[in-house]
Amino acid sequence: MTSPLSPRATTDAATMEAATTDAGGHAGAPMPARAGLSPALKGTVRVPGDKSVSHRSLIFGTLAVGETRISGLLEGEDVLNTAKACAALGATVERLGEGEWRVEGVGVGGLTQPDAPLDFGNAGTGSRLMMGVVAGNPITATFDGDASLRRRPMRRILDPLEQMGVEVMDAAEGGRLPLTLKGPRDLVPITYESPVASAQIKSAVLLAGLGAPGETVLIEREASRDHTERMLTHFGAEVTVEPYGTHGRKVTLKGRPELKPRPIAVPADPSSAAFPVAAALIVPGSDIVIEGVMVNPLRTGLFITLKQMGASIDYLNERVEGGEDVADLRVRHTGRLTGVEVPAERAPSMIDEYPILAVIAAYAQGTTRMNGLSELRVKESDRLAAVADGLAAIGVAHRIEGDDLLVEGKGSVSGGGPVATHMDHRIAMSFLVAGLAAANAVEVDDVAFIATSFPSFLPLMKRLGAVIEVDTAGGAR
Numbered sequence: 001m002t003s004p005l006s007p008r009a010t011t012d013a014a015t016m017e018a019a020t021t022d023a024g025g026h027a028g029a030p031m032p033a034r035a036g037l038s039p040a041l042k043g044t045v046r047v048p049g050d051k052s053v054s055h056r057s058l059i060f061g062t063l064a065v066g067e068t069r070i071s072g073l074l075e076g077e078d079v080l081n082t083a084k085a086c087a088a089l090g091a092t093v094e095r096l097g098e099g100e101w102r103v104e105g106v107g108v109g110g111l112t113q114p115d116a117p118l119d120f121g122n123a124g125t126g127s128r129l130m131m132g133v134v135a136g137n138p139i140t141a142t143f144d145g146d147a148s149l150r151r152r153p154m155r156r157i158l159d160p161l162e163q164m165g166v167e168v169m170d171a172a173e174g175g176r177l178p179l180t181l182k183g184p185r186d187l188v189p190i191t192y193e194s195p196v197a198s199a200q201i202k203s204a205v206l207l208a209g210l211g212a213p214g215e216t217v218l219i220e221r222e223a224s225r226d227h228t229e230r231m232l233t234h235f236g237a238e239v240t241v242e243p244y245g246t247h248g249r250k251v252t253l254k255g256r257p258e259l260k261p262r263p264i265a266v267p268a269d270p271s272s273a274a275f276p277v278a279a280a281l282i283v284p285g286s287d288i289v290i291e292g293v294m295v296n297p298l299r300t301g302l303f304i305t306l307k308q309m310g311a312s313i314d315y316l317n318e319r320v321e322g323g324e325d326v327a328d329l330r331v332r333h334t335g336r337l338t339g340v341e342v343p344a345e346r347a348p349s350m351i352d353e354y355p356i357l358a359v360i361a362a363y364a365q366g367t368t369r370m371n372g373l374s375e376l377r378v379k380e381s382d383r384l385a386a387v388a389d390g391l392a393a394i395g396v397a398h399r400i401e402g403d404d405l406l407v408e409g410k411g412s413v414s415g416g417g418p419v420a421t422h423m424d425h426r427i428a429m430s431f432l433v434a435g436l437a438a439a440n441a442v443e444v445d446d447v448a449f450i451a452t453s454f455p456s457f458l459p460l461m462k463r464l465g466a467v468i469e470v471d472t473a474g475g476a477r
């Protein structure tokens with residue numbers, strides 16, 4: 001099916017609705033679910049395309065002049081909202097088939113003014129990166145999102161963009177969504193030291209820098225995921241990356257390039273792979289393979305940690321695909337996991353994986369201490385609080401010390417619930433996985449938001465053998 005996605009097309013809403021429904025998107029009503037004791041998980045699966053790379057493929061396709069072909073795009077709600085925003089800003093975005101998309105870009109500085117607010121739903125990445133994109137164009141755009149996104153801090157993006165000359169016309173309290181930005185005629189390149197290790201801040205500044213004359217420099221004291229830098233190079237921009245201090249990086253971008261369209265093959269998302277990996281590590285007898293997982297070193301902090309805990313995770317067929325390191329992961333249950341201390345400097349390379357690590361830690365023996373988790377407080381939910389409450393609901397001893405989380409692993413979990421998921425896909429998936437080896441089933445209050453990042457989670461987990469039931473209006477399916 002070819003689905004044109006042009007901003008003025010009257011089929012827009014229907015097209016995106018169809019894409020969302022194909023992808024297993026949710027209709028808005030909460031969907032409770034419960035996960036129970038499962039037999040050994042077996043099989044070979046592929047998780048969807050990486051969310052970070054998917055957002056960026058659509059964005060770079062929009063900023064290039066000509067046609068960009070994307071395969072393996074994650075068709076989760078977060079990414080579909082970015083697709084809609086790119087179309088609303090003048091690109092032609094078409095779905096050619098499952099995961100196959102084409103974008104006809106308008107070039108750096110070529111965006112048109114959208115005629116309605118851009119709704120990013122639940123997505124921090126989509127909204128923040130697109131603020132950087134809009135900054136480089138003399139247009140006005142309003143950014144909005146769901147209740148979760150409206151709570152998240154945007155000052156971290158607005159501060160550097162204002163330094164570059166962007167005007168914040170309107171914003172909710174504390175610089176939150178909904179907010180309206182006006183890009184200046186002449187953006188000023190800046191040197192910006194990011195106050196937090198955040199690929200979203202880095203990417204917003206660099207994407208804005210594309211529209212500024214001269215060099216935009218972004219410094220981060222801890223290296224965050226580098227997909228934007230890789231894609232800038234892939235699309236023909238001049239970028240240099242140098243070490244900065246012990247763990248940091250300095251990225252220098254030459255502004256106003258003409259970006260050349262490039263084909264993109266999106267590798268499987270390690271942050272999604274984390275859930276079947278965790279399930280195989282806690283369900284006795286499991287032996288699974290997850291194909292084509294991106295193992296970019298700035299994304300593999302969880303796998304490193306799990307190996308230190310004694311997990312059996314092998315990288316098979318290591319290769320480079322679409323400019324990223326990729327491997328098939330073979331994961332086997334050994335029943336010999338022990339608690340470890342996870343250093344704060346590892347956090348950027350596994351920032352979205354702490355909820356599932358906390359669950360695995362409950363099934364290990366001894367204390368797992370996860371240091372430096374302040375950023376978890378500003379995700380789709382306050383993940384530190386949500387994880388702690390969830391652990392309490394399923395009978396796992398734990399405590400929070402400052403920004404650190406300590407989980408007392410006993411090798412087994414009693415189960416229970418209901419666990420409150422707070423509009424947060426990763427909390428929902430983590431606690432469903434927790435139930436697969438628990439003495440009693442684990443209930444979560446809503447699985448609808450899983451569609452934001454991993455629409456095929458439930459069928460994929462069931463295919464491996466996981467016992468998960470969803471309560472739709474009137475019964476379990």
Ligand SMILES: O=C(O)C1=C[C@@H](OP(=O)(O)O)[C@@H](O)[C@H](O)C1
Nearest residue numbers: 052125197198199200201351352
């Ligand atoms: O740039 C990205 O694609 C992302 C960066 C991370 O956020 P921060 O930049 O806020 O750490 C991560 O949590 C998010 O899921 C995706």
Ligand SMILES: C=C(OP(=O)(O)O)C(=O)O
Nearest residue numbers: 122123124125126352379
């Ligand atoms: C934090 C996440 O995403 P985002 O910031 O894009 O909402 C996530 O996927 O865990």
